[in-house]
Amino acid sequence: MNPTPDGFSTRSLGGKKAVSRKGLLSKKTGIIKRPSSVKRIKATSLEGGKDVTISKSFQLRSLQRAWNRFHAGSLSHWTTTIIIALSLTIFGAFTLLLSNANTALEQWTGDNLITVFLEESVTSFQMEEIKNKISKNPGVDQISVVSPAIAMGRMKNMLGSEAGLLDNLVENPLPYSIEFRLNDKEYEKTANLAFQIGSWLGVEAVSYDKQWAEKLAAVIHTFRFIGSVLTLLLLTAVALIISNTIKLTIIARRDEVEVMRFMGATDSFIKTPFIYEGVLQGLLGAVGALLLTTLLYWGADGATTELGSAFGIFIELHYLHYDQLLLIMALGIFLGLAGALISLSRFLEI
């Protein structure tokens, strides 16, 4: 290397010996072109106006910088991540609760005894016809006709020592009824069949444990509605919080953004690291939410098992399904992305 008066290296600036600038100025576009010796990932031209391809290395470096900021312990980033985690935990807890309540309703394991009360005017022939019609339904089992005398006997058994009260009755007021069990324990199917039978000629009323099932269904429905509204509000708030955090990051890094702009960075080049930050916050928040939801599940499962054993019944809660876990992860990522995009569209003018 030859010494020079400036005291620096004689290697030409830009790293290579001087090259002819002939042809660097495009006659067509009038824009100065770089020498062909400088390799590019993708050629861009003013005519095409194509966005420059962002190199894989840049993507990794952007991701690494976003992670480094977390690692450095930026308070606003961690606060936002915790808020995302807590909000998604509330969502996860609701999902867990409703999912288990739904399962309980669907797997409702009462005797599933259905009693069809017949009208007084029903003849033996009609009674047999109704019984046959019921038998044709899938899952119908142990079908039998209960005479008024049998029904009265059962009532006396139920009343026990008070059964003597019934002795004064002049005639048995109880009607003929048909009893059967339905093997399919799904609440919806039981309710549908009962409704259907209730409309038949000669049928006075149909009874099944519908009050309990319908009340549970109503509670689940209400919880689902409240949960949906609450989740929507929470997630909107979270998206705005992420947006605010990204806004603060943009302000803190405006020098970097300005320098990149003047160096010729494209829109996507500048925005990508911010988007990664938002997504990373959402992803970490979702992972935190899954951990918290799992802890919550363990706690609730232990408590309900104890409660069940006190009443002599076995209760086991099930954990979130894979699709529900994926939904929480996807929600976290979506929130991070949405927050970043809101902020970028409002506060980053390229």
Added chain:
Amino acid sequence: MIKFHNVSMRYPSGYEALNGVSFALSKGSFYFLTGHSGAGKTSILKLIYRAERPSGGAVLIGGRNVDQLTNKQLPLLRRSIGVIFQDYKLLYDRSVYDNVALAMEVAGQNPDHINGQVLRTLESVGLRDYTHQNPISLSGGEQQRVAIARATVNRPSLVIADEPTGNLDRDMGRRIISLFQTLHKQGTTILLVTHDTDLVKESGHPHIEMVDGEITKMPKSACLMEDS
């Protein structure tokens, strides 16, 4: 390469920075832009890389009206210009190497090509041993050289610098000018803004003088011809 056609520029505050400025710099030339503070020198540079837009007239770079470039075309223009800011605008959250490499990443250069080119450029400005240092730990002259390395690593055809010797002592100022002369010898068009008239005289390169947003003196070679 650079043509200003009767360019005026007014800032949103109403301050008129330029008033009917016209000049033309040919490819491969080396010019100084001189004048007192507030004369409009920096505004001219800002119009070249379109940090600002003219309120009248036209700025042409390589025959293309800069003001008419679309948002997608603008990055391509900026990548063909090496800009050196008066306050360096180095990023102090990363190393010297990363500062210079960023310019290549921004330009979408091949990642395999970046490392070698950055090291060669840092070597050319005498900073090969400072690769992993944070620029904040460097002297003003060294920071200026990092800024020059960053502006030239993509080997732009045009380099513009705003007071590149403004914060340096006379000796370091000369060494920095020498770097620009090396670039010029390689065929790069150079436009330097300075208020140091002694440095201009010493370098022997022509200069355009400005007062209150107007050009008061310039060599014939920089005059805009009627038909151009």
